[in-house]
Amino acid sequence: QQIGVSMSRFDDNFLTVLRNGMEEYAAGLDGVDLQIEDAQDDVARQLDQINNFIASGVDAIIVNAVDTSATEAMSAAAEGAGVPLVYVNREPINVDTLPDNQAFVASNEIESGTLAAFEACKMLRAQGLGNGARGYMLMGQLSNQAAVQRSIDVRDILGTSMCNFITLIDEQTANWSRDEAQDLMTNWLSSGEEFHVVFSNNDEMAIGAIQALKAAGISMDDVVVTGVDATQDALVSMSQGDLDVTVFQDAAGQGSGSIEAAIALVNGEDVDQKVYIPFQLVTPANMADFMSAN
Amino acid sequence: MSDVDISQDGHARPRDTHALGEVILRTEGLTKHYGGVHALEEADFEIRRGEHVAIMGDNGAGKSTFVRQITGVEQRTRGKIWFDGAYVDFEGPLHARHAGIETVFQTLALADHLDVPDNLFLGREKTKWNWLGPFRILDYRAMREDTLKALQKTGVKIPNVRNTIQNMSGGQRQCVAIARTATFHSKLTIMDEPTAALGVQETAQVENIIRTLKDQGEPLILISHNMRQVMDLVDRIVVFRRGRIVANLRKEETDGQDVVAYITGAKTQPAYADAAA
Amino acid sequence: MSDVDISQDGHARPRDTHALGEVILRTEGLTKHYGGVHALEEADFEIRRGEHVAIMGDNGAGKSTFVRQITGVEQRTRGKIWFDGAYVDFEGPLHARHAGIETVFQTLALADHLDVPDNLFLGREKTKWNWLGPFRILDYRAMREDTLKALQKTGVKIPNVRNTIQNMSGGQRQCVAIARTATFHSKLTIMDEPTAALGVQETAQVENIIRTLKDQGEPLILISHNMRQVMDLVDRIVVFRRGRIVANLRKEETDGQDVVAYITGAKTQPAYADAAA
Amino acid sequence: MADQAAHGVGGLKYDHSKRQRPAELNVLIALFLIVAVFELLGFLIMDQSFLFDSAGRFDSIFNEQRLQIIILQVAIVGIIALGVTQVIITGGIDLSSGSIVGATAMIAMSFAQVAEVNGFPNPKGVFMEQGWVDLPVIVPIVVGLLCGLVAGGINGLLVGYTKIPPFIATLGMMVSARGVAKWWTEGQPVSFPTESYAAIGAGMNPVIIFLVLAILFHLVMRYTVYGKHTYAIGSNEAAARMSGINVQRHLVLVYTIAGVLAAVAAIVLSSKNLTAQSGMGVMYELDAIAMAVIGGISLQGGRGSIVGTVIGALIFGVIISGFTFLRLDAFYQEMVKGAIIVGAVVLDQYRQRKAAARA
Amino acid sequence: MADQAAHGVGGLKYDHSKRQRPAELNVLIALFLIVAVFELLGFLIMDQSFLFDSAGRFDSIFNEQRLQIIILQVAIVGIIALGVTQVIITGGIDLSSGSIVGATAMIAMSFAQVAEVNGFPNPKGVFMEQGWVDLPVIVPIVVGLLCGLVAGGINGLLVGYTKIPPFIATLGMMVSARGVAKWWTEGQPVSFPTESYAAIGAGMNPVIIFLVLAILFHLVMRYTVYGKHTYAIGSNEAAARMSGINVQRHLVLVYTIAGVLAAVAAIVLSSKNLTAQSGMGVMYELDAIAMAVIGGISLQGGRGSIVGTVIGALIFGVIISGFTFLRLDAFYQEMVKGAIIVGAVVLDQYRQRKAAARA
Ligand SMILES: Nc1ncnc2c1ncn2[C@@H]1O[C@H](COP(=O)(O)OP(=O)(O)OP(=O)(O)O)[C@@H](O)[C@H]1O
Numbered sequence A: 001q002q003i004g005v006s007m008s009r010f011d012d013n014f015l016t017v018l019r020n021g022m023e024e025y026a027a028g029l030d031g032v033d034l035q036i037e038d039a040q041d042d043v044a045r046q047l048d049q050i051n052n053f054i055a056s057g058v059d060a061i062i063v064n065a066v067d068t069s070a071t072e073a074m075s076a077a078a079e080g081a082g083v084p085l086v087y088v089n090r091e092p093i094n095v096d097t098l099p100d101n102q103a104f105v106a107s108n109e110i111e112s113g114t115l116a117a118f119e120a121c122k123m124l125r126a127q128g129l130g131n132g133a134r135g136y137m138l139m140g141q142l143s144n145q146a147a148v149q150r151s152i153d154v155r156d157i158l159g160t161s162m163c164n165f166i167t168l169i170d171e172q173t174a175n176w177s178r179d180e181a182q183d184l185m186t187n188w189l190s191s192g193e194e195f196h197v198v199f200s201n202n203d204e205m206a207i208g209a210i211q212a213l214k215a216a217g218i219s220m221d222d223v224v225v226t227g228v229d230a231t232q233d234a235l236v237s238m239s240q241g242d243l244d245v246t247v248f249q250d251a252a253g254q255g256s257g258s259i260e261a262a263i264a265l266v267n268g269e270d271v272d273q274k275v276y277i278p279f280q281l282v283t284p285a286n287m288a289d290f291m292s293a294n
Numbered sequence B, C: 001m002s003d004v005d006i007s008q009d010g011h012a013r014p015r016d017t018h019a020l021g022e023v024i025l026r027t028e029g030l031t032k033h034y035g036g037v038h039a040l041e042e043a044d045f046e047i048r049r050g051e052h053v054a055i056m057g058d059n060g061a062g063k064s065t066f067v068r069q070i071t072g073v074e075q076r077t078r079g080k081i082w083f084d085g086a087y088v089d090f091e092g093p094l095h096a097r098h099a100g101i102e103t104v105f106q107t108l109a110l111a112d113h114l115d116v117p118d119n120l121f122l123g124r125e126k127t128k129w130n131w132l133g134p135f136r137i138l139d140y141r142a143m144r145e146d147t148l149k150a151l152q153k154t155g156v157k158i159p160n161v162r163n164t165i166q167n168m169s170g171g172q173r174q175c176v177a178i179a180r181t182a183t184f185h186s187k188l189t190i191m192d193e194p195t196a197a198l199g200v201q202e203t204a205q206v207e208n209i210i211r212t213l214k215d216q217g218e219p220l221i222l223i224s225h226n227m228r229q230v231m232d233l234v235d236r237i238v239v240f241r242r243g244r245i246v247a248n249l250r251k252e253e254t255d256g257q258d259v260v261a262y263i264t265g266a267k268t269q270p271a272y273a274d275a276a277a
Numbered sequence D, E: 001m002a003d004q005a006a007h008g009v010g011g012l013k014y015d016h017s018k019r020q021r022p023a024e025l026n027v028l029i030a031l032f033l034i035v036a037v038f039e040l041l042g043f044l045i046m047d048q049s050f051l052f053d054s055a056g057r058f059d060s061i062f063n064e065q066r067l068q069i070i071i072l073q074v075a076i077v078g079i080i081a082l083g084v085t086q087v088i089i090t091g092g093i094d095l096s097s098g099s100i101v102g103a104t105a106m107i108a109m110s111f112a113q114v115a116e117v118n119g120f121p122n123p124k125g126v127f128m129e130q131g132w133v134d135l136p137v138i139v140p141i142v143v144g145l146l147c148g149l150v151a152g153g154i155n156g157l158l159v160g161y162t163k164i165p166p167f168i169a170t171l172g173m174m175v176s177a178r179g180v181a182k183w184w185t186e187g188q189p190v191s192f193p194t195e196s197y198a199a200i201g202a203g204m205n206p207v208i209i210f211l212v213l214a215i216l217f218h219l220v221m222r223y224t225v226y227g228k229h230t231y232a233i234g235s236n237e238a239a240a241r242m243s244g245i246n247v248q249r250h251l252v253l254v255y256t257i258a259g260v261l262a263a264v265a266a267i268v269l270s271s272k273n274l275t276a277q278s279g280m281g282v283m284y285e286l287d288a289i290a291m292a293v294i295g296g297i298s299l300q301g302g303r304g305s306i307v308g309t310v311i312g313a314l315i316f317g318v319i320i321s322g323f324t325f326l327r328l329d330a331f332y333q334e335m336v337k338g339a340i341i342v343g344a345v346v347l348d349q350y351r352q353r354k355a356a357a358r359a
């Protein structure tokens, strides 16, 4: 069986783990052949890849959507050609109207930012800053849905009565990149403002911020830093007492789950059309459980 | 004083004064500096309707610079210009051409990747369906036919006018530039070394074109290093030296030897003595 | 038959045969087509050591094309070339120059954004610390001094040699190109219309340079439209017409009228009758 | 004068039959060669034909679906490339087209949203409050084209009147327009278009729009004053100015047209994808330029043609589909794609050089 | 000959005092103007000085931290820009530098990993099996520089010998090298470098490396044959060839140097970040080109200088820091950044044009 996979991007840490999970799982199955394409974060390219898969006559298609609001056209293309389609990792916008031979295995992005921000809020309270704390937020690429959503989550948490003691001094984009985050943090430091927390849309930027803070001689005990992804680098950083909070998502599990669903659809078996995989909070307390997970 | 002379500074300059409207172009104190290079200094120049004037001078004397100031290719450092009875300040060569000055520049100003008819009609194409504005249709056939006629006047041989200009020989390029100017009527024609790259026959033909202009009463400024040519064709010779005008000679009152003396600096007209200092 | 004549096709061609090694350059059947344009056809040409030869002909007759084939600027369509006793097939002008051919091209080949000394020494800069290879240090002072000397030979006036070439007048540019060639010794010098843009004095100076070459016994190919100049300077005149050689005239046996007749096609040498058909 | 002789005014022998081949022919040969290579590899590796295998699913000797996707997937960038071609012919460059696509898609799509999705109010509605939903399709189209017009016009004014290098003018626009795209909804995608808007880019419509525009601009570049002046400016801007062409005004027109074409692409793209995203069109400018260059255009200006660009776009499409067909690993795809782009142009150059040019 | 007279051989009057200002001066003025604007806005909006406020933390009138970050954040792209400047002076362009950074960083970093992290075997170790860990720092440096050398060399060979447009040659390399970067570890980041490797890009080292290289190449471009020929080729390639410069070999050298400089940037970048990622360096090529162009280079070739590029880089740095200082919204940042880039060049052009040039 030939399965075409369109990943939103190849050079993302988390998605690489997911991709590897798929490949490993498929390698263990007989007669399943994966063809994985890189959509390079371009919705239009992704739609074209799906059409190319259809022209090549694949048996099923798995899509890690660049943007979940672009899934309608993809569902329509696959449905028109009668090819089963599985969305992985990101919940499609047309989740309630998926045709019968389509399904999704995904997490709800709203959880990730919320979990991290809420944990940070609790930690700050515990440090006795309950009557006023200040922070910065590092955002991912603003054209990326996860970045936008995770930033909204943080703002929402800071709007709740429990956490509204935290004020954001500034929020800027560092485009997911450790390097840009490092420079941005240094720029912030040069204004000499006092702050207690750094929210970051992903671990890479969190690590960049930590590197900048350390270079400026700031003790990591004085600042709470949050990330998302629970990458190896992040966990090492956490074990060194630098990173305080991150969020884990079972990438490999999503990968294998999506292939399972695709094969079931090809064989005409009954499948759950919606499979939610929850995010999990990672703190120094439970980090050992995730050390070799992602 | 003629009506075009509205100089206010009252500074006395040597000049002939002419009747109203007889002067087609006059410059006063025309000056151009390039950084530290004083390429043109205080040039007072005048040409009347129907008159053919030659400008001569060493290489680098400022002749082409003078042409570039008149035609608006560059903005002058200072000085005044009157054309056709009005004070003018051309923003660019487009304006000069609209005012009626046709020029063969020393650099020729041809578009290398276009063919001969395209270059000849550049900026004033023959077109159909003019209501289409900038998208009006080119009349290739008419332009090609006119091109062949214009080229024949210059005597040049071009085996295929559809070839791009970059593939033309030096003389062919020059003839295209001359044909372009000769095709359109104008109030003043300027030619900067038009026959420099031309062969014996082609030179003779271009000299014929110039004689035709004379017969039609169209004024001409001719820049040339060719003494025979100048003596044959023009009424008056203006000599540039080191960025300044040093002589203004009627052809009848001079000869080649004399002109060379002015060019080399062996002689200077008394009227321009201070300039040549 | 001379030793450089190793033509195998046995086709009889009109030629003078000379003693071994006396011929510096010979071409046989040199031909160049540009698409459908037959710019050069079957040119058999020869120049001896110490000889000065002029090439004349209408615009577009193929003179510069001939030069471009000899100097390797373009690859010939067919034909053979011998230089300095050996069969040659230059891949580019670099090779031709290394072999000893110095050329003033009609297009001048100057770098617009560099100044005069830079252009004069382009490709053979004076340097220090040569062990640094491509990163060896330029000796600006020595180059500037030599530049001023070389320019004085051409008689041109340039107020500031540090100015970039794009800001030079047409004649100044040409003098820089000539000075470049005259500064370096060579086995053969080629000048394509070297005085076209030059003033009276500068032309005289460049003609002096050419006479000096003659005195030093260096051979020269001179392309020029100036009959007086040609008659003054060279030993022999080769006439091109419509891409073919139509005459090969010793100066003593001809005059201006005669040469013009060959150029225009009024006459053709019997030896070349088939070529001119 | 006999028509035969009407090509020149004498001189050298001129052989009509040996006229130089148009440069586009070389590009076309490159295209066929690439297709042939994929066919060959298909037989060797995949045991299947690239273009001629109908996979039993269609009643044609061609794999029609593949033929369609080959051109469909480059049609939208192709529309941009038509404008970019004109800009490059003037000797300029347009780096902003990808960002203009992003900004235009966002803005146009906001005026093309439905009021209700599945019976609920549209969750992504940008102008829900103002009630600007379910508008006639002409509204988003006009708004979109206006966006392109303004952005392109600014490019043109900058290049024409301030004389700054086009690279910088359009780089500035690239950065700014991307900012506008993100700012418009603060990064949120805009979705759920009306049916009539969705119809614009449905099926093979993008291809039809691309080809119609290509033919139109082919004619314009070849047969109108606009085209002639575009080439003249690229060939020698100083000469064009001295010849009395209003270079500044013309440049404004060229860049404006390029902007409008980018806007057309944006409308088609967002309609085809049923969504608009602030990241849309990233790197499209490079693809569009590459198509034009593969099509034989010179970045120095003065040379190139719309036909060449269309063939260049097809080469792109063939490469993308060919890779999927061969099931090449994504990693190798990129490596090989780079090599093929270079190879196509090397081939073209090599063939052109055989018709040896003057140095 | 008197030294005073040694500037020319007579003719027109020449006034030494009125020599034209070097173009770099205009760029410098633009830099100061931009700084002044930020100072002014700082006083108006933030009630704080941009550069002169030490925030009570340092014993200097300057905000030293800000001065440092201004240059630190552009030092790495600045290193690339030094190579790109040389390429552009030859009339070419280098689109591949960002991708070369990505590929080189991945490969070099793989040879710079530690064996153990926190007592566990390095989870990211690429060459753990081969035991190539804890290698001396010279190994990753040499490997990295070789990567740059090869990639740049290929660019140079393509441009020099096949005569394809540099845009296409380096576009191909851009796509291919990015493919290599992703393929190297199949997209996995490479982390946990040795201490000695980490030291390369620590603290202000990137700035020192940038400035040393800048001075070196300033001297090279100005005082060596290499520099002269680089300018000559860009000014008139045909003339350079006819003058006997080995243009092809020289182009190979120029592009190779650009590749090596990109590799230097990659090593510094990965060291500074303690990680290498396949997406590193994306868009750096555009930033590098923009720095050079803001610094007064002409994309037609033949003009420009290293000094200009360094000032161009500083302008970039000031803009980035200035925005953060003003806490401008990310959306507006991009819009305004585009405008400032354009504005800086418009200003430069305007001042240059006042010293009116020949058309
Ligand atoms: N843009 C410029 N910048 C600096 N110097 C310039 C510029 N243009 C011209 N010059 C200088 O001005 C002087 C006059 O140049 P111009 O072209 O007017 O000479 P010309 O009399 O036409 O000479 P020719 O007979 O050689 O054409 C020359 O010394 C030239 O170097």
Ligand SMILES: Nc1ncnc2c1ncn2[C@@H]1O[C@H](COP(=O)(O)OP(=O)(O)OP(=O)(O)O)[C@@H](O)[C@H]1O
Pocket: B157, B158, B159, B163, B166, B167, B168, B169, B170, B171, B172, B197, B199, C034, C035, C037, C039, C057, C058, C059, C060, C061, C062, C063, C064, C065, C066, C106, D011, D012, D357, D358
């Ligand atoms: N690259 C080319 N492609 C096509 N035709 C060309 C090319 N180069 C030259 N020609 C043609 O070849 C012919 C000869 O040109 P060439 O430059 O040799 O003439 P020339 O004798 O030097 O003339 P001039 O005295 O005007 O310099 C001309 O008709 C020209 O148009």
Ligand SMILES: [Mg+2]
Pocket: B063, B064, B065, B106, B192, C169, C170, C171
């Ligand atoms: Mg002149």
Ligand SMILES: [Mg+2]
Pocket: B169, B170, B171, C063, C064, C065, C106, C192
């Ligand atoms: Mg010639």
